[in-house]
Amino acid sequence: MKPRTADKIATAIIVTFALLIVAILVGLLGYILIRGMSHISWDFLTSAPQKIRAGGGVGPQLFNSLFLLVLTLIITIPLGLGAGIFMAEYARPGRLTNFIRLVVEVLSSFPSIIVGLFGLLLIVNTFNLGFSLISGALALTFFNLPLMVRITEQAFRTVPKQQKEAGFALGLSKWKIVTSVLLPVALPTIITGTILSAGRVFGEAAALMFTAGMSSPRLDFSNWNPLSPSSPLNPFRPAETLAVHIWKVNSEGLAPDALQIAAGASAVLVLTVLIFNLAARYFGRFIYRKLTASKRMN
Amino acid sequence: MRVKPKKSRFEKHHIENFIGRAYMSFCVLLLIVIIVSMVYFVASKGIANFVSGEVKVSDFLFGTKWSPEADTPSYGAFPFIAGSFLVTLLAALIASPLSICAALFMTEIVPGWGKKLLQPVIELLSGIPSVVYGFVGLSVIVPFLRNTLPGQGIGVAAGALVLSVMILPTITSVAADALASLPQNLKESSFALGATRWQTISRVILPTTFPAIMTGVVLGMARAFGEALAVQMVIGNAPFVPRSLFESASTLTSVITLGMGNTTMGSPQNNALWSMALVLMLMTFVFVLLVRMLERRNKI
Amino acid sequence: MQFRKSWIMALALTSVVALSACGNGGNNAATNNGGNAAATNTQNSSGAELSGSILASGSTALQPLVEQAAEKFMDANAGVDIQVQGGGSGTGLTQVAEKQVDIGNSDVFAEEKLKDADAEKAAALVDHQVAVVAIAAVSNPDAGVDTLTKQQLVDIFTGKIKNWSEVGGADQAIQIINRPASSGTRATFESFALGTKTDDLPGSIQEDSSGTVKKIIGETPGAIGYLALSYLDDSVKTLSYDGVEPSVDNVISGKYPVWAYEHMYTNGEPNETVKAFLDFMMTDEVQTGDVVELGYIPASQMQVSRDVAGTVTTK
Numbered sequence: 001m002k003p004r005t006a007d008k009i010a011t012a013i014i015v016t017f018a019l020l021i022v023a024i025l026v027g028l029l030g031y032i033l034i035r036g037m038s039h040i041s042w043d044f045l046t047s048a049p050q051k052i053r054a055g056g057g058v059g060p061q062l063f064n065s066l067f068l069l070v071l072t073l074i075i076t077i078p079l080g081l082g083a084g085i086f087m088a089e090y091a092r093p094g095r096l097t098n099f100i101r102l103v104v105e106v107l108s109s110f111p112s113i114i115v116g117l118f119g120l121l122l123i124v125n126t127f128n129l130g131f132s133l134i135s136g137a138l139a140l141t142f143f144n145l146p147l148m149v150r151i152t153e154q155a156f157r158t159v160p161k162q163q164k165e166a167g168f169a170l171g172l173s174k175w176k177i178v179t180s181v182l183l184p185v186a187l188p189t190i191i192t193g194t195i196l197s198a199g200r201v202f203g204e205a206a207a208l209m210f211t212a213g214m215s216s217p218r219l220d221f222s223n224w225n226p227l228s229p230s231s232p233l234n235p236f237r238p239a240e241t242l243a244v245h246i247w248k249v250n251s252e253g254l255a256p257d258a259l260q261i262a263a264g265a266s267a268v269l270v271l272t273v274l275i276f277n278l279a280a281r282y283f284g285r286f287i288y289r290k291l292t293a294s295k296r297m298n
Numbered sequence: 299m300r301v302k303p304k305k306s307r308f309e310k311h312h313i314e315n316f317i318g319r320a321y322m323s324f325c326v327l328l329l330i331v332i333i334v335s336m337v338y339f340v341a342s343k344g345i346a347n348f349v350s351g352e353v354k355v356s357d358f359l360f361g362t363k364w365s366p367e368a369d370t371p372s373y374g375a376f377p378f379i380a381g382s383f384l385v386t387l388l389a390a391l392i393a394s395p396l397s398i399c400a401a402l403f404m405t406e407i408v409p410g411w412g413k414k415l416l417q418p419v420i421e422l423l424s425g426i427p428s429v430v431y432g433f434v435g436l437s438v439i440v441p442f443l444r445n446t447l448p449g450q451g452i453g454v455a456a457g458a459l460v461l462s463v464m465i466l467p468t469i470t471s472v473a474a475d476a477l478a479s480l481p482q483n484l485k486e487s488s489f490a491l492g493a494t495r496w497q498t499i500s501r502v503i504l505p506t507t508f509p510a511i512m513t514g515v516v517l518g519m520a521r522a523f524g525e526a527l528a529v530q531m532v533i534g535n536a537p538f539v540p541r542s543l544f545e546s547a548s549t550l551t552s553v554i555t556l557g558m559g560n561t562t563m564g565s566p567q568n569n570a571l572w573s574m575a576l577v578l579m580l581m582t583f584v585f586v587l588l589v590r591m592l593e594r595r596n597k598i
Numbered sequence: 599m600q601f602r603k604s605w606i607m608a609l610a611l612t613s614v615v616a617l618s619a620c621g622n623g624g625n626n627a628a629t630n631n632g633g634n635a636a637a638t639n640t641q642n643s644s645g646a647e648l649s650g651s652i653l654a655s656g657s658t659a660l661q662p663l664v665e666q667a668a669e670k671f672m673d674a675n676a677g678v679d680i681q682v683q684g685g686g687s688g689t690g691l692t693q694v695a696e697k698q699v700d701i702g703n704s705d706v707f708a709e710e711k712l713k714d715a716d717a718e719k720a721a722a723l724v725d726h727q728v729a730v731v732a733i734a735a736v737s738n739p740d741a742g743v744d745t746l747t748k749q750q751l752v753d754i755f756t757g758k759i760k761n762w763s764e765v766g767g768a769d770q771a772i773q774i775i776n777r778p779a780s781s782g783t784r785a786t787f788e789s790f791a792l793g794t795k796t797d798d799l800p801g802s803i804q805e806d807s808s809g810t811v812k813k814i815i816g817e818t819p820g821a822i823g824y825l826a827l828s829y830l831d832d833s834v835k836t837l838s839y840d841g842v843e844p845s846v847d848n849v850i851s852g853k854y855p856v857w858a859y860e861h862m863y864t865n866g867e868p869n870e871t872v873k874a875f876l877d878f879m880m881t882d883e884v885q886t887g888d889v890v891e892l893g894y895i896p897a898s899q900m901q902v903s904r905d906v907a908g909t910v911t912t913k
Binding site: 006009013021028080087109112121173204266276 | 311312314315317318319321322323324325326328329330332333335336339340343395396397399400402403404407412415416418419420421422423425426427428429430432433434436438463466470493494495496497499500517520521523524525526527531551554555558563572575578579582583585586589590
């Protein structure tokens with residue numbers, strides 16, 4: 001075969017395969033959204049699920065997902081920032097650093113089901129926190145933390161060296177340089193990364209089945225006292241998230257419209273992840289502009 | 299004039315420095331504590347059956363009969379280990395060529411809009427939750443396989459297909475990064491010698507970036523190996539080594555999700571599930587080590 | 599400009615800290631009280647106002663019923679908070695045995711799960727049978743069979759019969775949709791329909807959840823499986839067992855043998871609040887209302903009873 005013909009064939013194959021991936025995504029999204037959109041309404045998003053009658057919604061599940069995400073981020077962000085900054089700015093190359101890096105890598109590649117089982121064993125049973133939001137948030141922390149560390153470390157590494165050196169030249173302390181010079185520059189990347197990882201947390205189910213539970217007690221949305229058991233804000237109540245709900249409705253659903261509910265909830269889930277993606281882009285740019293007074297944006 | 303050293307130690311920025319450092323060390327320590335306790339807890343549960351003599355390690359790893367409720371129970375996990383490897387390898391075989399082509403498309407064929415088109419696609423694909431993949435797999439892939447191929451639709455092939463879509467983004471993004479970081483002059487000298495684009499890709503680009511691309515493939519396999527819900531929904535869960543690709547089989551993860559809630563903590567069957575979790579965990583270590591080895595080769 | 603920068607920084611970081619402070623403020627104690635609902639509660643014969651929290655976990659099959667009854671009970675007793683969690687029968691039994699929950703819901707007798715070394719744990723548990731679930735063999739509608747004998751079912755599930763034509767149906771290969779070995783539904787079906795434990799067959803499909811089983815049987819030509827009565831509908835064909843139709847009446851009278859109790863276990867005798875709730879589960883309001891509505895069979899109406907060993911006695 002002539003090299004030119006081979007080149008043409010190869011290019012055609014590459015282009016076809018690349019377009020195939022685009023087609024898979026479009027097909028997937030199209031399927032999920034078209035099947036699900038017709039079922040989404042304000043009522044679907046706010047009302048509680050029905051056990052055996054048609055017309056149930058996913059209100060509490062949607063709230064649980066969002067609240068769990070917030071709880072997880074509250075725990076993860078400070079810890080992830082701390083460890084990430086340590087890895088980027090303080091850790092000296094050596095055995096220990098190498099070991100920590102290995103730890104982060106292993107932790108981030110653990111299957112979520114392992115994280116869930118560990119959560120069941122340690123948090124739910126040993127610490128006796130039961131199936132609760134806080135158990136779920138801790139389990140999600142275990143697998144979001146390494147991601148956060150990596151995001152922070154990479155963000156700090158992309159800050160130009162000169163900025164740090166300029167800080168040292170001014171006689172600033174290391175802490176001051178980290179918080180006032182490096183962090184503002186790294187923050188947009190960190191925020192973008194955090195929001196993207198939030199999408200992953202939002203859709204997680206396997207780790208939560210064993211920790212946050214598969215039931216949602218009756219919630220009283222007028223009761224905002226976090227100590228009250230029926231309050232949506234109580235972190236010690238069991239909570240079924242949207243992703244777990246899809247799993248449950250798909251398998252155990254008794255309602256006659258279980259399939260539509262699963263489709264609708266899937267669409268809501270995918271839409272939320274889409275929003276996270278867009279928000280990540282927009283927010284990163286916005287903060288970058290605000291914090292650096294930079295006109296140019298890449 | 300010299301300031302007394304004793305006083306300067308307590309100046310504000312020293313204290314700040316100290317607190318900052320202490321906090322960060324705490325965070326890192328916590329990471330280590332988490333992973334150590336994870337390994338400890340899963341391992342202590344996972345070896346319980348072997349320690350108590352209930353099950354022999356060799357019977358567990360190589361036994362092909364899983365009948366935990368029988369009068370003389372046997373806990374052979376080989377079908378599940380084999381199932382996990384089978385779907386993982388199949389998924390990697392399907393996804394790798396697609397992903398590498400997509401990466402080439404983004405970096406070599408049309409670097410401009412190719413990247414603009416595929417980058418968001420990849421990010422979105424990786425953002426879709428696994429239960430949604432399972433749902434779509436059950437309502438699209440399974441009926442499709444049932445109508446076009448032998449078998450019941452549910453089975454190894456369906457599991458591998460669902461997984462392959464799930465690991466596409468992982469492989470593609472790592473491969474694209476690897477291709478983009480290739481020095482420009484390598485390509486240019488190849489073109490200068492009169493090579494066509496395909497010759498450049500197949501003889502220069504792919505061989506040099508091979509270890510890095512393999513890193514992506516291994517990372518994708520690690521994800522496929524550990525994926526639970528999506529696979530469980532479409533694979534059929536029969537505790538046997540499948541005789542064909544269209545037959546129902548199980549993976550380690552699918553057996554764990556099915557059995558964990560139905561068994562009581564501490565029973566031999568439950569402990570056998572923890573042993574499988576331990577196998578999953580050990581495989582994670584293997585995958586991470588593989589990635590590290592490949593990265594080291596990449597550096598040279 | 600400097601001010602604005604630090605302001606945004608502060609907002610981005612301190613909000614996190616502030617939120618974490620309130621996040622940690624919660625605690626598990628049931629403090630919400632003060633309703634005088636006891637007066638309107640006809641079930642609570644003692645008249646004293648009940649308070650406290652009840653935690654139940656376990657069987658996902660029983661969960662909807664307990665949840666629904668719990669909501670009614672909480673409506674009547676404002677001082678009581680009941681949380682019902684899933685997790686599976688094994689989880690429920692483990693947790694009630696470890697006293698992590700007040701009530702462990704189970705599809706099977708505790709003695710069947712807590713065996714050998716755990717046998718004394720099972721002995722400490724007190725059984726409360728609140729409902730009955732009957733299980734019917736079902737097939738894909740195209741299989742063309744209405745009834746199967748016990749022997750035919752055994753032969754199908756042990757792989758001796760491989761085609762529907764051998765039992766008088768269409769010429770179609772039989773596809774078994776089974777449950778995992780640990781499933782309570784499978785245990786019930788094997789004990790009372792087949793009368794023997796069966797080995798898994800290569801190529802059989804195993805799903806734990808009734809919804810999935812129904813979906814697969816409805817879609818797959820030649821499929822056979824078994825479902826609780828509450829899941830039956832037109833997408834699958836319900837098969838009679840030895841000529842007896844799996845109906846609620848036949849179960850209650852003891853003609854149809856494939857059924858099992860839904861258990862709510864307590865560790866030792868329950869405290870006052872838990873006991874009141876368990877009593878409430880057995881009232882006519884729940885037994886003829888929610889139990890029937892959710893597709894279970896009222897335990898209170900059963901004309902026969904059965905013990906752990908499977909011996910059936912007429913009441």
